[in-house]
Amino acid sequence: MKLYINEMAKLIGLSKHTLRYYDKIGLINPKYDQNGYRYYNDDHIFELSIIRLLREMNVPIVQIKDRLSNPFKADEYNQLLQDNKQKIENQIRDLERTKDLLDKKINFYNHYKQYLNKPIVKKFPERLAIKVGEIDAEDRTIIEENTIKQITDNGQISLFNRALLHQQENIENLYITLTEEEKGKVKEENEILLIPAGEYISLLLEGTEDELKRNINEFLIEMKEKEGLENQFLIEYMNENYLLIGDETRYITEFQIFLN
Numbered sequence: 001m002k003l004y005i006n007e008m009a010k011l012i013g014l015s016k017h018t019l020r021y022y023d024k025i026g027l028i029n030p031k032y033d034q035n036g037y038r039y040y041n042d043d044h045i046f047e048l049s050i051i052r053l054l055r056e057m058n059v060p061i062v063q064i065k066d067r068l069s070n071p072f073k074a075d076e077y078n079q080l081l082q083d084n085k086q087k088i089e090n091q092i093r094d095l096e097r098t099k100d101l102l103d104k105k106i107n108f109y110n111h112y113k114q115y116l117n118k119p120i121v122k123k124f125p126e127r128l129a130i131k132v133g134e135i136d137a138e139d140r141t142i143i144e145e146n147t148i149k150q151i152t153d154n155g156q157i158s159l160f161n162r163a164l165l166h167q168q169e170n171i172e173n174l175y176i177t178l179t180e181e182e183k184g185k186v187k188e189e190n191e192i193l194l195i196p197a198g199e200y201i202s203l204l205l206e207g208t209e210d211e212l213k214r215n216i217n218e219f220l221i222e223m224k225e226k227e228g229l230e231n232q233f234l235i236e237y238m239n240e241n242y243l244l245i246g247d248e249t250r251y252i253t254e255f256q257i258f259l260n
Contacts, residue, residue, distance in 0.1 A: 003039060023038065025065070026065070027061060059084050112204060112252060118203075119201050121202070121259070123197075123199055123200075125197050129175040129192070129195055131175050131193065200256040203257075209251070235258075
């Protein structure tokens with residue numbers, strides 16, 4: 001049988017571009033007629049069928065090329081499939097993590113659009129946090145800072161979940177919140193804080209540092225006058241989602257005031 005590239009592409013279900021590429025890298029070696037046109041025979045149909053099957057199973061071209069020149073044994077073929085199955089499973093896990101992150105960002109954006117500048121009551125479970133520094137409340141300079149190496153041996157702790165806990169006069173304690181998994185990675189000499197479970201007034205604000213400071217102070221005064229809240233446990237969640245507003249000088253921050 002003699003098939004030219006158009007005919008082979010239709011028969012085998014591959015594009016002409018793909019067939020030319022396979023020829024270029026030496027994966028498949030068509031013959032050429034006297035006019036310089038590629039053509040394929042029965043052996044090429046068999047080889048291309050194998051190549052297409054392996055590519056559909058995500059087997060890399062390098063491995064396919066090696067196996068075509070060194071025919072498979074049954075155990076080797078099975079191991080090749082097992083190895084590539086594992087790679088795909090790893091990719092699926094990575095994609096699931098990426099999808100979870102995208103879901104969180106999308107949910108935050110929807111929450112941001114709906115509740116900006118609108119105080120609401122939210123329930124939170126008990127949360128874990130570890131102190132990474134202290135910040136002067138007046139000029140926002142860092143007084144004390146622990147590096148990740150001082151906190152954990154392997155550094156596998158997210159820095160995005162940062163929180164300021166306003167517990168001392170003129171001092172803001174800088175914490176990062178931890179998952180249960182991250183808790184097990186913290187060095188023993190570091191004290192883990194338990195942020196109490198319960199109801200919190202949540203207020204989402206957007207602005208520069210000065211604007212945020214002024215707005216939260218005004219809000220605290222309002223809460224003291226209306227709700228009788230004073231010296232309550234206050235958390236300021238600093239969010240990395242400034243990309244939502246396209247201005248690196250402005251921040252989206254969630255303030256949480258403990259109720260009960």
